[in-house]
Amino acid sequence: MHDPSALIEALEPEQLAIATMRPLPRRKLGKGTLGLLITLRVYVAMAIPIVVYAFVHALLTPQ
Amino acid sequence: MTEDTLSLGASPYPGNPENPISLEDVQRGRERLKVLKARAAKNSLRLLWLLAGPGVLVMLGENDGPSMVSYATTGATYGIGFFVPFILLTFLMAYGVQEMTIRLGAATHRGHSELIFQRFGPFWGYFAMADLVFGNLLTLVTEFIAIQAGGLYFGVAPWLSVAIGSALVFGSMAFRRYVTWERTLLGLAAFNILFVPAALYAHPDGAALGHALATWGPLTGGFNKVFLTLVLANIGATVTPWMIFFQQSAVVDKGMTRADVPQGRMETGIGTVLAAVAAVATVVAAAPLFAAHVDVSRFSSGADFASALRPLLGTTGATLFALGILEAGLVAAMTISTSSSYSLAETLSARHSLNLTFTTGRLFYGTAIGSTLVAAGIVLIPHAPLLAMTLTVNVIATLLMAPALLLLLLLANDREIMGDLANGRWANLAGGTIVIAIAVVGACYGVITAFPRLLG
Numbered sequence: 001m002h003d004p005s006a007l008i009e010a011l012e013p014e015q016l017a018i019a020t021m022r023p024l025p026r027r028k029l030g031k032g033t034l035g036l037l038i039t040l041r042v043y044v045a046m047a048i049p050i051v052v053y054a055f056v057h058a059l060l061t062p063q
Numbered sequence: 064m065t066e067d068t069l070s071l072g073a074s075p076y077p078g079n080p081e082n083p084i085s086l087e088d089v090q091r092g093r094e095r096l097k098v099l100k101a102r103a104a105k106n107s108l109r110l111l112w113l114l115a116g117p118g119v120l121v122m123l124g125e126n127d128g129p130s131m132v133s134y135a136t137t138g139a140t141y142g143i144g145f146f147v148p149f150i151l152l153t154f155l156m157a158y159g160v161q162e163m164t165i166r167l168g169a170a171t172h173r174g175h176s177e178l179i180f181q182r183f184g185p186f187w188g189y190f191a192m193a194d195l196v197f198g199n200l201l202t203l204v205t206e207f208i209a210i211q212a213g214g215l216y217f218g219v220a221p222w223l224s225v226a227i228g229s230a231l232v233f234g235s236m237a238f239r240r241y242v243t244w245e246r247t248l249l250g251l252a253a254f255n256i257l258f259v260p261a262a263l264y265a266h267p268d269g270a271a272l273g274h275a276l277a278t279w280g281p282l283t284g285g286f287n288k289v290f291l292t293l294v295l296a297n298i299g300a301t302v303t304p305w306m307i308f309f310q311q312s313a314v315v316d317k318g319m320t321r322a323d324v325p326q327g328r329m330e331t332g333i334g335t336v337l338a339a340v341a342a343v344a345t346v347v348a349a350a351p352l353f354a355a356h357v358d359v360s361r362f363s364s365g366a367d368f369a370s371a372l373r374p375l376l377g378t379t380g381a382t383l384f385a386l387g388i389l390e391a392g393l394v395a396a397m398t399i400s401t402s403s404s405y406s407l408a409e410t411l412s413a414r415h416s417l418n419l420t421f422t423t424g425r426l427f428y429g430t431a432i433g434s435t436l437v438a439a440g441i442v443l444i445p446h447a448p449l450l451a452m453t454l455t456v457n458v459i460a461t462l463l464m465a466p467a468l469l470l471l472l473l474l475a476n477d478r479e480i481m482g483d484l485a486n487g488r489w490a491n492l493a494g495g496t497i498v499i500a501i502a503v504v505g506a507c508y509g510v511i512t513a514f515p516r517l518l519g
Binding site for chain 2: 018033040
């Protein structure tokens with residue numbers, strides 16, 4: 001059996017469960033990153049209808 | 064965070080009241096102590112053994128039921144040629160992607176979902192989680208189809224195969240200790256190598272394999288729709304969103320730190336090699352179907368391949384193939400359901416670890432158990448639209464791979480959280496090339512799957 005305090009000392013302070021539950025700050029986005037994320041949103045907006053179409057089409061196609 | 068969720072009142076361990084500890088910390092600390100001792104003793108092999116797990120599991124887990132069917136279809140359609148080196152290249156790309164998750168997990172001690180939520184806000188946080196959990200649920204259905212198909216080959220009733228598969232997934236959750244869960248799955252995942260002896264029963268031509276590796280040929284039939292579909296399917300079989308989320312969360316749950324990154328890279332490399340060997344072995348094992356001109360276009364599961372291979376590989380070879388398909392579905396069901404658990408709990412700021420008790424990890428364990436029950440139930444519904452679900456899995460996984468990869472690259476470049484583990488110039492060049500290639504090809508595959516008449 002290990003000494004419980006030795007077990008805890010084997011962890012880095014940021015690894016403790018309570019430390020990992022503290023949220024990191026929101027990232028400050030530069031213009032480039034912001035532009036990329038906006039483009040991604042457009043991509044997602046186009047991709048989701050394709051996913052829905054694929055599912056509905058496959059459902060309606062006789063197996 | 065409440066006292067109830069951390070069980071602080073029951074904790075017998077010493078600690079600063081400002082930074083209390085939990086049973087989860089104690090479990091993780093026990094494994095970390097072994098790692099520290101092995102590092103102090105400069106015992107490299109033991110250190111690698113202790114830190115092995117997330118990388119090997121993610122790579123062998125991705126050799127799942129549908130992936131093995133993709134590799135078998137490739138072997139049966141093209142034999143030994145272009146696709147052998149191509150598959151190796153896709154695994155190299157997978158390593159490039161997964162390596163970033165090791166550094167992210169070790170540097171931040173946070174899973175991928177929570178990192179996206181915290182750094183990019185709720186829109187991307189909820190999107191990434193919903194995309195993953197829904198995609199994973201449909202993928203789980205396909206894993207149970209593989210388990211059911213493997214069982215059918217051995218004459219086991221579908222309901223019994225699915226029930227045994229579900230029971231094993233639930234059983235893996237009952238360990239309530241990450242390291243036990245991980246080692247059990249590693250033992251199971253080792254059976255992915257069953258495809259290697261199965262391939263030996265095909266009496267592969269070493270010279271043909273060498274020629275394929277050296278020349279990327281032959282490519283019978285040239286560039287056509289089937290070729291393009293298989294190129295895309297093989298990429299989709301090797302690099303998928305759940306792998307990113309799973310490995311980063313597992314690295315965190317295992318307690319890996321910055322000092323462990325070299326071993327993390329090494330074990331991921333070992334997993335990559337093992338998975339690539341199993342994938343190529345599947346192509347080789349199915350190659351006799353190509354030589355015998357068997358039409359596999361209507362094959363829907365691994366069991367169809369195993370049955371068709373019986374006269375060509377013999378009973379033992381075909382049985383090994385069917386067992387491999389069973390294992391592929393089972394291990395993937397365990398890893399994919401766990402990746403859903405990590406993602407949902409991380410996004411909703413709930414506790415997320417395989418070291419939790421059932422009381423403290425209700426949402427975490429509930430997600431895996433719930434998604435497994437739903438997927439197993441769907442497979443057993445008579446006339447359920449399983450084909451529709453399989454198709455949608457491919458579309459979701461490939462079409463939505465682009466956002467997952469771009470968010471990964473942005474996080475890996477976030478020096479505020481990554482420090483000296485952030486991507487350097489060469490890592491960005493390699494990572495960026497992989498991301499762009501997979502995103503473009505993935506989007507093409509998604510569109511082609513959704514609109515099959517586009518290519519005539």
